[in-house]
Ligand SMILES: Cc1cc2nc3c(=O)[nH]c(=O)nc-3n(C[C@H](O)[C@H](O)[C@H](O)COP(=O)(O)O)c2cc1C
């Protein structure tokens with residue numbers, strides 16, 4: 001079982017994650033973790049913070065000479081911005097007299113509910129942890145999961161398919177081309193025409209003091225048949241994927257395969273016919289998005305994820321000053337205008353995490369070698385069915 005605990009405030013000294021459950025002897029590269037952190041920081045529409053940060057990971061436990069030990073792995077990502085916040089984010093000492101506290105909650109953020117729930121006067125005490133800054137450590141964990149999946153030929157990728165009302169229309173047929181096109185787009189969209197219009201849409205939002213969201217798609221190629229289970233609700237892989245993706249800040253919808261569209265069609269136009277080519281089972285379509293009964297069926301796992309527009313508006317919405325109860329405009333915090341490309345990288349890594357967890361569950365074993373033995377045995381068994 002893979003699990004993690006993470007901690008850290010957005011403008012505190014650092015973010016920490018402790019990850020448990022990886023097998024021993026997995027080759028792990030710091031460069032590959034840093035590469036995912038770099039991808040998460042990119043994308044058109046981000047605010048000034050990304051110019052301050054250059055995220056890299058420091059590993060302080062669980063890895064020796066580039067291989068996992070099978071023990072908890074601790075990873076730290078420093079907040080470079082902390083040097084500008086030392087007095088305002090100090091763990092101990094007196095509150096500065098000139099501290100500007102935040103009393104006007106932003107609609108859409110955790111501000112109002114968080115301040116009431118935790119009895120905070122200063123909404124900064126809420127937003128520091130509600131902030132998506134901590135997705136940096138989630139991505140670091142996902143980057144480890146990706147390196148495990150690589151050992152079994154499983155690839156996870158993501159690309160933006162819609163941004164506000166702009167839709168990608170012309171997508172390359174091959175996954176390799178899709179990845180290359182998404183990677184070279186500032187909005188991580190593989191349709192270059194749509195990419196340009198998406199950039200214009202972000203500019204339009206920014207000019208109006210507004211924000212935008214959109215939809216990204218995550219594709220997993222190379223999953224064996226049989227990850228997840230129909231046996232109990234909490235073992236269903238579709239539920240586990242949806243839960244993990246919905247836990248990312250600003251994610252408001254997840255659909256698998258045809259998703260909501262399946263509800264509008266006849267069954268004959270939704271389900272994927274089963275064929276046999278003399279050696280293995282094939283499907284002539286993939287409306288199920290690679291999951292039936294909460295179990296992978298050997299097709300690509302395809303998940304689409306909806307992100308709402310960023311909550312902080314430079315032209316703020318009505319709010320209430322929680323100290324005076326007077327009607328006032330919401331507070332403005334330095335902010336992104338669109339973080340959809342970044343969210344797609346977070347989503348990709350979160351999906352890698354869930355799939356790696358299911359693979360570890362399926363194969364068992366304390367070391368990578370044992371996992372590989374079990375994989376070979378399982379593949380042989382599958383090929384006899
Ligand atoms: C990568 C990423 C960056 C984000 N950047 C901002 C931001 O700059 N300003 C903001 O108000 N919200 C931002 N958000 C969204 C908020 O963190 C999120 O809306 C808030 O925590 C409330 O959670 P909820 O939207 O899931 O309900 C970002 C989300 C992600 C995934």
Ligand SMILES: C=C(O[C@@H]1CC(C(=O)O)=C[C@@H](OP(=O)(O)O)[C@H]1O)C(=O)O
Pocket residue numbers: 010047048049050053130131132133136249333334335336
């Ligand atoms: C710091 C990151 O995202 C932050 C997420 C975020 C929010 O409210 O979620 C608000 C902004 O924080 P700040 O006010 O420090 O600029 C974003 O920059 C990051 O992704 O690394």
